[in-house]
Amino acid sequence: MESSELLTVIEPDGGTRGIEPALSDERLVYCYRTMLAVRVFDDTCMKLQRSGRIGFSIPNKGIEATQVGAASAVEKTDWLFPSYRDFGMALYHGITPLEMMHNMFGNAQDSARGRQMPVHFSWVRPIHFYSISSPIGTNIPQAVGAARAFQRRGSDRVCLASFGDGGTSSLGFHSGMNFAGVWKAPVVFLCQNNGWAISCPADEQTASDGYAIKAVAYGMPGVVVDGNDLLAVHQAVLDAVQRARRGEGPTLIEARTFRMGGHSTADDPTRYVPKEELEAWAERDPVTRFEKFLERRGLWTPAKKEELWADLAAEINAAAKAAESTPKPGLETIFSDVYADIPAHLRRQGEAAFDLAKRRGEAAAGDGEFPL
């Protein structure tokens, strides 16, 4: 486990040097399908955003193997503390494209009731996919606290906290890693080193030799893994998860990958990412690489890809249409869920807002009905 050598399983030609994957053939194909679903979802959201139908999205292109490889190493009873660039973790564990689209459109069916920006997902089933925050690194100590709760109950569940290379500079990274080390908390820290924190490259983020080495100072193993290699990520995360389940404490995993799109739909990476760097990483595309692996194993053919892409596009487009035509949240959702019970001052503010909306003829059906 304790190695600064890059862990790789799948070679560029799709071979594995005889290493048998820890996943069944059926699971391997499911992982591939999930990676492709992320790509189609991304593609659809980009079009929706460019045509003004949604306000914002986060591209995941290039990171799919890290997301899906990690997701495939945890059980549904474990808890995910994701970053905003973790669509693959949600899809892998059975969050549907429709549920995700409800969030992208911020409609009444959105699990967060349209209160957050797109991409800030939150679910408790079929897996705990913890509510995403925009400030970086805040999820890290929270994952450690949730892990401590598992520890206290004598449960063998674990928490997986995910963040980017920029996240390692945050306050939460330091406090979370430190507490986890001291408590031997059952948590796996997944640093998705995608090369760029918006426009800041790694050498502006840290003077250390990569990120995994930071684990040493917190008294835990640090592992570097090829983040574009689904099997390598799966293996590294699985080892760390099992270690945590055995009560041996936390692990930091640095997955070296590359964000092939912008930070968000509001970002133009051609302004700062050198063209050669993007081209070099495009040759290591994680989806293509996994395809080659599956083809060599006789589990996949290029013809199947077109069909799958078309199926996924149809499903995701239908989800977008359904989400777009779902009503927006009622005015009362501004005032509910602030507290368990609506206090008097919020009730008064809500009533004033409904009254104004009514007088202006802006009230929709159901507005003004507090859930009380």
Added chain:
Amino acid sequence: MPTLTLVQAVNDGLKTAMRGDPSVLVFGEDVGPKGGVFLATEGLTAEFGEERCFDTPLSEDGIVGTAIGMAINGLKPVAEIQFQDFIFPAFDQIVSEAAKLRYRSGGQYTAPLVIRTPYGGGIRGGLYHSQSGEAYFAHTPGLKVVIPSTPHDAKGLLLASIQDPDPVLFMEPKALYRSVKGEVPAGDYRVELSTLRRVREGKDVTVFCYGAMVPVAEKAAAQAAERGIETTIVDLRTLLPLDEAGVLDAAKSTGRVVVLHEAPRFCGYGAEISALIAEQAIEYMEAPVRRVTGFDTPFPNTLEHHYLPDARRVLDAIEDVHGY
């Protein structure tokens, strides 16, 4: 009924909560075997073990961040921030995380935790052991802010806070930790949050205050009485969500109001009380609302007795609004 100091009442409240509910945990810096720098957690590790009362690394962000993680996963954390002055590294976790979690997750995740922290001046603590930062937190939707001023309320409000489904910042007036004593019921009882306490009834002037300023107001009211002015004193107890109806009743009953706090004046909590009265009870007012507060400066050390409002300044304000 036993007579306890305020800090003993806090300790009794923690023990009562921990005896009644095994999911209640207490942690923070030096709260374990040492029992906290003010001994608020004395004896907890001995009675409940290191699993339920333990020291943490020196990181307020880590204390509150991990407390949130425990709270979303079935525990009831009562975290201590050693001095309120040290809370700001955890500001993000309190304001942007704990307070917003129910809202941003559509109620799927909630953070029912309590953060206890001693606040305020009067112990010669200078800039960083004296601050009264309630206004920063009272501006935060989703958070509850509670400040007791008596041993009875300290225990009853703490027990209510620990059982509350929302995150509570429980600010303890350290100047009163050992200077006030009172009868405290044994066992479990609750003082309902968002209910103020009428400390004293008088027909002429109403003084709104909380925490360490309550005894100051009482002293000033006694002096005012000698001069023929009858004062109502209101201890707000919960700053957020505020008992607005109670505030308006008390303001209307005299039509003359003084608001008292030791925090700086500008955008301080007194501004909210004053604005509430202006918006909803202006026709009852016989005089402008007067504020008696700390100065708009950092908290001084040697001259703290000039900075902190005292009975002399409060009496001056009472006389001022009475004679308006």
